[in-house]
Structure formats: structure tokens, C-alpha cells
Amino acid sequence: MSNTEENLAAVERELAADVAMAEGRADAEDATLPEPAAGFIYLDYAATAPLCAEAAGAMAPFQVPGPANLAVNANANALYGVGRAAFDLLESARRRAARALGARRPDEIVFTSGATEADDAAILGLVQAAAEQRRLTGQKDRALHVITSAIEHDAVLAPCRRLEGEGVLVTYLRPNRQGFIEASSLAEALTDDTVLVSVQAANSEVGAIQPIRELAALAHERGALFHTDAVQALGKMPLDVQKLGVDAASFSAHKIGGPKGVGALYLKARTPFAPYLLGGGQESGRRSGTQNVAGVTGFVAALEAAQEAEPEESARLRALRDRLYAAMGSIGGIQPTVEVDAGSRDFLPNIVHGLADEWESETMVLRFDQLGICVAGGSACSSHSLEPSHVLRAMGVTGDTSYNALRISMGRYTSEADIAAFEKALKKVLNW
Numbered sequence: 001m002s003n004t005e006e007n008l009a010a011v012e013r014e015l016a017a018d019v020a021m022a023e024g025r026a027d028a029e030d031a032t033l034p035e036p037a038a039g040f041i042y043l044d045y046a047a048t049a050p051l052c053a054e055a056a057g058a059m060a061p062f063q064v065p066g067p068a069n070l071a072v073n074a075n076a077n078a079l080y081g082v083g084r085a086a087f088d089l090l091e092s093a094r095r096r097a098a099r100a101l102g103a104r105r106p107d108e109i110v111f112t113s114g115a116t117e118a119d120d121a122a123i124l125g126l127v128q129a130a131a132e133q134r135r136l137t138g139q140k141d142r143a144l145h146v147i148t149s150a151i152e153h154d155a156v157l158a159p160c161r162r163l164e165g166e167g168v169l170v171t172y173l174r175p176n177r178q179g180f181i182e183a184s185s186l187a188e189a190l191t192d193d194t195v196l197v198s199v200q201a202a203n204s205e206v207g208a209i210q211p212i213r214e215l216a217a218l219a220h221e222r223g224a225l226f227h228t229d230a231v232q233a234l235g236k237m238p239l240d241v242q243k244l245g246v247d248a249a250s251f252s253a254h255k256i257g258g259p260k261g262v263g264a265l266y267l268k269a270r271t272p273f274a275p276y277l278l279g280g281g282q283e284s285g286r287r288s289g290t291q292n293v294a295g296v297t298g299f300v301a302a303l304e305a306a307q308e309a310e311p312e313e314s315a316r317l318r319a320l321r322d323r324l325y326a327a328m329g330s331i332g333g334i335q336p337t338v339e340v341d342a343g344s345r346d347f348l349p350n351i352v353h354g355l356a357d358e359w360e361s362e363t364m365v366l367r368f369d370q371l372g373i374c375v376a377g378g379s380a381c382s383s384h385s386l387e388p389s390h391v392l393r394a395m396g397v398t399g400d401t402s403y404n405a406l407r408i409s410m411g412r413y414t415s416e417a418d419i420a421a422f423e424k425a426l427k428k429v430l431n432w
Helices: 003-022 053-063 067-073 081-101 115-136 154-165 183-189 212-221 293-331 361-370 390-395 399-403 416-430
Strands: 109-112 145-149 169-173 194-198 225-229 248-252 263-267 334-336 351-356 405-409
Touching: 053 067, 053 293, 067 081, 067 293, 081 109, 081 263, 081 293, 109 115, 115 154, 115 194, 115 225, 115 248, 115 263, 145 154, 154 169, 169 183, 183 212, 194 212, 212 225, 293 334, 293 351, 293 416, 361 405, 361 416
Parallel strands: 145 169, 145 194, 194 225, 225 248
Antiparallel strands: 109 263, 248 263, 334 351, 351 405
């Protein structure tokens, strides 16, 4: 049976289980999970990374059922013994995360449900705190100004649009054709009313690494705070929040081989911040909600593994990236979206992005899927959209070409054999 036939059979079994459950007569066999696909090649790490061994091992003790396991699974905010034990695990993870990210203090790390929450909390929480400061100092009539880039993830763009609806002025910086936000454009946009600048550390589509240290310094010169969405950068380049000079940064576990549903917000000590989630006052009042100690533990294990392996792993992936860009040039029918010199550290080492001459993204993704290869046609979280990427539009890619994007993103388990197989598949897809 071919991979495609196996996958179709798995989907049919899953649909049958759904129907049976809806009719109230599902039995144990109907409800089983579909079998994993065999022999496929995964090249969509920018969307999510496979769970790594370190995270799986760290979370294993949490998977034992029953009250005997409450020493790890108790509510970390409870006062009795097993609650204090869970709290100790949580705080140990916080200290380890702070060390791995370069934070000065463990309490600068706020655990969240993921990077989307961390981005929303940073944008809305920092701006709300700035508004309150102005109210207390008799400056409530002064307009608040926020600066971000036009190529941010929607988790940054959406809260910025909400702020616009509330009367906040928002400036969207456009990148150059290579996907970089230039310092001169930020310098021109900054005003005395600017309270926050948010620019991603690296782009999830073309991989452009932004000059965060320089941009943050410019923001601070004008009295503004600086936040960066560092989701794609983590584990793919040297990353230290103190060296970057940022006031806030967002991170996600599942992009580096940790579990989904867990992330973190770095919030520099004494940075004015209004909590985004209200309730029981957990995370020192900055993020209410019972903490996911198991997920946090897996996240930190993946974080430490990614940071430790980064120099060697980035060099390995950079070589594979350069090989793929060279293959695009020789195969024909697809062109690199950006100019990436061999060995370049201006772009992430694991992302390759091209624009096909004829085929639309959806067609290519489905054809690769038939060949057992997972790739993407756009951003990490917009795979079901038929619209061209807002990133490409902001970079000046227009017309039919903007619909023909192909993104290949690699990671820890990507091998040279995978890339060789992809190169053969690329020729077949482009000449289908």
C-alpha cells in the first residue's frame, strides 16, 4: 500500500469514528487514533517542530495517572505539601528558563499558553500601562503612539489593530525587498509620543533576521519600550535578551520541540505592565490561571537543548539551506524570494523561500503531500488562507507571483537524505 493510500485509509477510519460517536454508538475500536503516516519527510518546522526527546523525557513523570502522582501534578498554588512540591518544580523551571534566555532574574519570565498570548499580553499590557502612567501624570490627552512592522505575525498585528480602534496611533514600518526593517525607517517614525516599538527578531517566511539591538537602542533614546517576537529566532541563532537590549520578548515551546500550548513572556524587571489575563493573580499577578507545570517542564527541557545545540545545529542547517537555494537556481521554474549568500548569517539557517513561475502555493503543497513531503505555501499560521502573504505584499511582491510561494523549513531531525529527496520531488512538482 502506498503512503497516499495509507493516509486516505487513516482519514476514512477517523471519519468513521467521528460518525459513530455522533450517533452515540462509538466503541473502543472506532475511537482509536489514526495510524501515523510512514516514510514521509517533514519540512515545515517553522509551523511546528516534532516533540524532542528531552521534552518527552522531562514530561514523562507527569503522565502517570492517579493521586499518587500529585507530587508533580498538584496545583502549584496550593499550600499543602504536594502543592509546594509542584511549585518548586515550577520555580526551578523558571530559573532554568531565565538562565537559558539571558534574563537577569527568574521573575522576569512569565509562563503563558503560547507565543500568541505572550504577544497579545506584551502589546496590550505595555500600552495599557503607558496610558495609565499618562493619566496619573495629567497627560491623558496626549495620543499614544505604537510602532510595529508590516511583516509581523498576526499575534502582533491583531492587537495593534485593536489599539487603533481604541484611538492609539499605530505606524507599520515596511521592510526593504530583502525583508529587513531598516534602522533609518524606525528613526523617522519615532516621536515623543511613541510608547512601544515591536519588531520581530526573525521573519517566519523569508527568514530575515532583524537588527533588534540597534532598533531597541533607537527606541530607548526616545523613551519608548521595545518588544520582540522571538519565536522563530529561538534555537536558530544566538539569543540573549540582555544583549538584545529588549524590554519584553515572546517565546513558544512547540517551535523548538516542546509541547504545544506553552510559551513565555520575558518582561524586564520594573517594566510597567498591565496584566492581560485577570483572575487568581498567578505568575506574580502578571498572568492569572493555574500554571501548566508539565508543559512548562517540557518547554524548558526543549529550550535548554535548543540553546546548547544552537551553534553546531545552525551551522548544519545553514549548509542545507545553501544547498537548497543552489538547487533552486539550477532546477529552474522557481526563484529564491530573497538573495541569500552562501553562509549568510543575515537570514535564519533553517528557512528557504521561493516563488514558482507557474504553480500556486496550494497546488504545490498538495502535490508534495502526494509524494510524502510536508512543506508550506505561506506563513506558519495561515496555511488555509487563499490570500497572498501579507509579508510578501509588504516586501513588494505583487501580482500573480505572490500566490506562488513555497517555504521549506528544517530542523533537528532533517537529514541530508531528506533534502536530496526533496530536490528530486521539486523537479517533479514543477514539471507535473
